[in-house]
Amino acid sequence: MAEITLVEAVRQAMDEEMARDERVFVVGEDVGIRGGVFRATVGLYDKYGPSRVIDSPLAELSIVGVGIGAALYGMRPICEIQFSDFIYPAYNQIVSEAAKMCYRSNGEWTVPMVIRAPYGGGIGGGLYHSQSPEAMFAQVPGLKVVIPSNPHDAKGLLKAAVRDPNPVIFFEPKKGYRLIKGEVPDDDYITPIGPARISRPGSDVSVFAYGMMHHYALQAAEKVAAEGIDAEVVDLRTLYPVDRQTILESVQRTGKALIVHEANLTGGYGAEIAATIVEGAFADLDAPVRRLTGPDVPGVPFSHPLQEWFMPNVEKIAEAIRQLSKW
Amino acid sequence: MSTQVIMPQLGESVVEGTVTKWLKKEGETIQEFESLLEVNTDKVDSEIPSPAAGTLLKILVPEGTTVRAGTVIAWIGQPGEVLPDSPAPVDLHAAPAGRPAAVAQPHPAGMATGRDRDLGFISPVVARLAREHQVDLYQVKGTGEGGRITKKDVLAHLSAGETAPHSTPEPAAWETPGEGDLFRPTELQFAGGHPDTAPAHPAPAAVPPATPPVAQSDPRAAARSASPAPVPLAGGRLVPLSTMRKAIAEHMVMSKHTSPHVSTIMEADLSRVVAHRQANKAEFERSGSNLTFTAYFVAAAAAALRAFPLVNSSWTDQGVWIHGPINIGMATALGDEGLIVPVIKQADNLSLLGLARSINDLAARARAHRLQPDEVRDGTFTITNHGIGGSLFAMPVINQPQCAILGVGTIKKRPVVVEGDAIAVRPMVYLSLTFDHRILDGSSGDGFLAKIVEVLEQWT
Numbered sequence: 001m002a003e004i005t006l007v008e009a010v011r012q013a014m015d016e017e018m019a020r021d022e023r024v025f026v027v028g029e030d031v032g033i034r035g036g037v038f039r040a041t042v043g044l045y046d047k048y049g050p051s052r053v054i055d056s057p058l059a060e061l062s063i064v065g066v067g068i069g070a071a072l073y074g075m076r077p078i079c080e081i082q083f084s085d086f087i088y089p090a091y092n093q094i095v096s097e098a099a100k101m102c103y104r105s106n107g108e109w110t111v112p113m114v115i116r117a118p119y120g121g122g123i124g125g126g127l128y129h130s131q132s133p134e135a136m137f138a139q140v141p142g143l144k145v146v147i148p149s150n151p152h153d154a155k156g157l158l159k160a161a162v163r164d165p166n167p168v169i170f171f172e173p174k175k176g177y178r179l180i181k182g183e184v185p186d187d188d189y190i191t192p193i194g195p196a197r198i199s200r201p202g203s204d205v206s207v208f209a210y211g212m213m214h215h216y217a218l219q220a221a222e223k224v225a226a227e228g229i230d231a232e233v234v235d236l237r238t239l240y241p242v243d244r245q246t247i248l249e250s251v252q253r254t255g256k257a258l259i260v261h262e263a264n265l266t267g268g269y270g271a272e273i274a275a276t277i278v279e280g281a282f283a284d285l286d287a288p289v290r291r292l293t294g295p296d297v298p299g300v301p302f303s304h305p306l307q308e309w310f311m312p313n314v315e316k317i318a319e320a321i322r323q324l325s326k327w
Numbered sequence: 328m329s330t331q332v333i334m335p336q337l338g339e340s341v342v343e344g345t346v347t348k349w350l351k352k353e354g355e356t357i358q359e360f361e362s363l364l365e366v367n368t369d370k371v372d373s374e375i376p377s378p379a380a381g382t383l384l385k386i387l388v389p390e391g392t393t394v395r396a397g398t399v400i401a402w403i404g405q406p407g408e409v410l411p412d413s414p415a416p417v418d419l420h421a422a423p424a425g426r427p428a429a430v431a432q433p434h435p436a437g438m439a440t441g442r443d444r445d446l447g448f449i450s451p452v453v454a455r456l457a458r459e460h461q462v463d464l465y466q467v468k469g470t471g472e473g474g475r476i477t478k479k480d481v482l483a484h485l486s487a488g489e490t491a492p493h494s495t496p497e498p499a500a501w502e503t504p505g506e507g508d509l510f511r512p513t514e515l516q517f518a519g520g521h522p523d524t525a526p527a528h529p530a531p532a533a534v535p536p537a538t539p540p541v542a543q544s545d546p547r548a549a550a551r552s553a554s555p556a557p558v559p560l561a562g563g564r565l566v567p568l569s570t571m572r573k574a575i576a577e578h579m580v581m582s583k584h585t586s587p588h589v590s591t592i593m594e595a596d597l598s599r600v601v602a603h604r605q606a607n608k609a610e611f612e613r614s615g616s617n618l619t620f621t622a623y624f625v626a627a628a629a630a631a632l633r634a635f636p637l638v639n640s641s642w643t644d645q646g647v648w649i650h651g652p653i654n655i656g657m658a659t660a661l662g663d664e665g666l667i668v669p670v671i672k673q674a675d676n677l678s679l680l681g682l683a684r685s686i687n688d689l690a691a692r693a694r695a696h697r698l699q700p701d702e703v704r705d706g707t708f709t710i711t712n713h714g715i716g717g718s719l720f721a722m723p724v725i726n727q728p729q730c731a732i733l734g735v736g737t738i739k740k741r742p743v744v745v746e747g748d749a750i751a752v753r754p755m756v757y758l759s760l761t762f763d764h765r766i767l768d769g770s771s772g773d774g775f776l777a778k779i780v781e782v783l784e785q786w787t
Contacts, residue, residue, distance in 0.1 A: 283454075284452050286451075286478035
């Protein structure tokens with residue numbers, strides 16, 4: 001087992017899937033000769049050539065549209081949206097075409113496509129390079145929405161996404177691309193889409209998170225452990241379909257739930273988890289379900305102090321755990 | 328638009344309430360249904376939820392003040408709002424506009440969830456654990472925010488209970504009402520507060536300590552109280568008065584000032600009652616009822632009250648008011664907290680089984696602080712069962728505005744002379760009747776008590 005970065009895990013997954021299945025190809029802005037702005041496709045152009053690693057125009061609608069068409073003709077496209085902030089021009093293609101194709105053709109046509117999109121703030125990217133739009137996709141049946149939090153899952157889930165017959169939106173925590181390192185098996189493996197993972201068992205408070213916030217939640221849990229608070233951390237990994245059973249079982253043990261995401265509060269994905277908990281584990285609750293999220297402002301500010309104000313971080317999560325623990 | 332907070336009517340016959348505590352200060356914000364204040368009616372406390380979200384703009388009724396139900400007691404709205412000068416009284420029976428209806432609702436009885444004055448917020452899981460494991464939450468120490476009882480507190484309480492099983496004091500041989508603590512001697516109930524037993528003169532003066540310990544209460548506070556102030560001696564401490572303690576004290580003094588108390592004592596041979604109880608106890612248990620001796624005394628009193636309606640009465644300046652229904656209160660001890668008298672309404676309409684059920688239920692809920700305000704009102708006669716503590720007989724204080732109170736002593740086997748001048752061993756009890764001499768004379772009081780004795784001795 002080798003320790004690699006999260007972005008390297010993404011690169012390896014694509015490399016291995018392209019080697020395994022010649023129907024797999026990559027399309028996106030600067031993914032070819034440049035190797036991607038985050039270097040996620042570095043080396044693939046040299047290895048697989050311009051017909052399988054396609055530099056697209058700056059037009060997300062066409063990247064996804066090409067992907068849908070190719071998928072319908074039996075290919076296995078991996079579309080890269082350079083920043084998830086740029087995904088909105090493609091939203092119509094994703095929601096109206098990709099998500100509905102299988103349903104409206106009564107299962108005759110499927111769109112086995114992956115859309116990779118780096119998401120999240122805290123990297124000084126300002127309003128247009130920091131967004132977390134996962135909630136807009138996690139409420140669209142017909143899509144699968146996956147967000148890995150570590151190299152092992154990034155590689156395993158991306159390989160599973162490539163092999164999945166449905167369109168999968170694969171959000172990657174870009175702040176963690178090089179920050180988050182971990183061991184990854186040398187042999188071929190997949191991490192199934194669907195199940196959440198209890199990454200740190202605990203008894204006092206359940207913390208639900210994904211992506212970068214899961215990374216911080218683990219650190220926050222260690223921090224409060226030194227103060228005698230035993231927090232359980234659950235990595236949701238797949239937002240749609242969500243693993244309700246693991247969520248409810250965790251709350252049944254701890255009686256308290258904290259949900260963390262950096263996307264804004266109102267209508268955010270945390271609301272879905274909170275409702276799931278209240279509906280399915282009401283009699284097990286010992287405190288109100290709490291959400292720690294980005295504030296309801298239009299974007300992550302560019303100014304560094306304001307970005308700090310916006311982003312949940314280890315200390316904010318630790319404080320939320322403390323408050324909930326003593327409630 | 329500001330919202331009125333009105334004194335709710337916490338029961339059909341409850342016409343007024345006392346504001347015991349405001350849980351919010353003027354200017355503080357409050358959520359709809361968040362607890363706003365505590366209201367006391369008789370000895371029952373209720374927490375009143377806010378009818379609206381906003382800011383508590385104005386408190387109109389200060390703590391400790393009693394007002395009629397329907398009185399506007401506060402305003403909730405947005406800061407800076409202009410309030411009406413003289414709020415119109417609210418007719419509780421008219422269809423209330425907007426939210427106040429929610430305020431007028433008394434807390435549902437026996438609900439394990441929700442808010443309660445003493446327990447604080449009960450979370451769903453705490454409610455469930457308490458229900459599943461029959462935990463009396465009043466016995467659980469809360470360590471959460473503001474003393475809230477957390478899930479962990481209940482689990483800790485449960486695991487502590489496994490190692491140290493709850494020890495119930497051995498009930499007297501003759502009485503097992505509920506968990507055996509239904510009644511206690513009046514001496515204990517009124518210890519220190521009983522006007523008759525209070526020392527006529529304060530304790531001999533001693534030199535107060537020059538520098539009282541920090542923890543000691545301010546002696547000036549004691550000096551401000553209305554009663555003759557005891558001189559604070561070194562090493563003593565002041566126990567603050569609970570609402571219940573104050574209510575008991577005021578009622579006892581008022582009662583002794585109101586009625587000329589006369590007591591009469593008789594004894595009853597309970598052979599037939601004991602035999603009847605022995606024969607029927609198991610059957611009652613099968614129907615879920617604990618057949619206590621209390622049920623027999625209530626039944627006998629109800630029969631005697633029917634035969635002597637004059638005892639089921641109240642003195643008024645216009646005349647003696649004979650009550651229609653026979654509602655018998657039973658003094659229920661709550662340990663050091665005090666005592667409360669839940670009332671068995673229309674006791675003469677209940678069978679022995681009905682009485683046993685009613686007694687079990689009222690006693691259990693009295694101890695759990697879950698009585699409804701209505702359930703401690705409208706008594707027309709009271710029984711105090713001081714025999715549980717071993718007391719032979721006592722002179723109870725009349726529960727105003729009733730005419731009389733029956734004291735039941737301990738049931739003891741005694742040698743008695745029976746027919747044919749033989750000596751036999753019989754379960755005997757002393758019954759004392761304290762009555763209002765304005766209404767009854769000795770002979771009528773004795774006639775009533777003799778009727779109770781007759782019912783008990785002739786029990787079939």
